[in-house]
Amino acid sequence: MQASLVKKPFDSPDWIFESKMDGYRAIAVIDANGKARIWSRNRLAFKTKFPMVRDAVNKLKLRSTILDGEIVALDENGIPRFQLLQQWQKKPTAPVCFYLFDLLWHDGIDITGKTVVQRREQLEQIIAPSPGTQIGGYIENHGTALFQLAKETGLEGIIAKRKRSTYQAGKRSSDWLKIKSRPQQEFVVCGFTEGKGSRLNSFGALLLAGYQNGRLHYFGHSGSGFSEKGLQDTLARLKPLYTDKAPVENPPKMPEPIQWVQPKLVCEVAFAEWTIDGELRQTTFLGWRDDKNPEEVVMESKSLL
DSSP states (O other), X not given: OEEEEOSSOOOEEEEEEEEOOOSEEEEEEEOTTSOEEEEETTOOBOTTTOHHHHHHHHTTOOOSEEEEEXXXXXXXXXXXXXXXXXXXXXXXXXXXEEEEEEEEEETTEEOTTSOHHHHHHHHHHHOOOBTTEEEOOOEEEOHHHHHHHHHHHTOOEEEEEETTOXXXXXXXXXXXXXXXXXXEEEEEEEEEEEOOGGGTTSEEEEEEEEEETTEEEEEEEEXXXXXXXXXHHHHHHHGGGEESSOOSSSOOOOSSOEEEEEEEEXXXXXXXXXXXXXXXXXXXXXXXXXXXOGGGOBOOOGGGO
């Protein structure tokens, strides 16, 4: 189940409010023998990427259970940071935790038809917080205050969930809402500009795209946020995807030469705002979203971002 984007926070006794975790959405499927498998929302296996999360879930001693949550890396203040999660995969330097926020099956029984509050109550009954796994908290009524706290601590935003909502697997629903405290979104990489100066042997900026009405459109570029090693790693990812044809409907006119690539890679980008012309302004590359399929990157209304 996925959340729909809205622009402003709100208060309501009919909703619960959670912090929006900046990490990888993950589903833990525990079989009848208590063995856990960790999957992305698109059923990409996280076995090799996050073996410690699988091991932590195994220690919960559950059977025939499905858990929904977010894998995050925490900074020194306990705040989830997506960039730390990206760095961790190459060199573990921050604690990684699986924050659980929903229970879909338990002891072989499908409970997706129960309300989100009922599912959360049952989740809290069966999970004892331990190293590597935690239950994400929520509050009632005060969505605006939680949103303000998210802004002050640098979190991505908040999630609002209608109390009476059931779990609709694979669907984007207005019963779950996301309110962003800072503009941040996934984009498909469709090419890059030629490097110059200190980047003569790498690239200048990634060209960013997203789907609208089933077509891939260019929305801007990003050249900041890369370490020297990050530049070379990115180039290594892109080289096998080189193509002579622009994969976007609206190829940009740029002073630098462009190398197009097949639209198979997804990245996370922070930005200041959308311009009047519908392009991104002041972008920063945050990391790769290996858990996302390019076809999922459907552009949400810019008026909401």
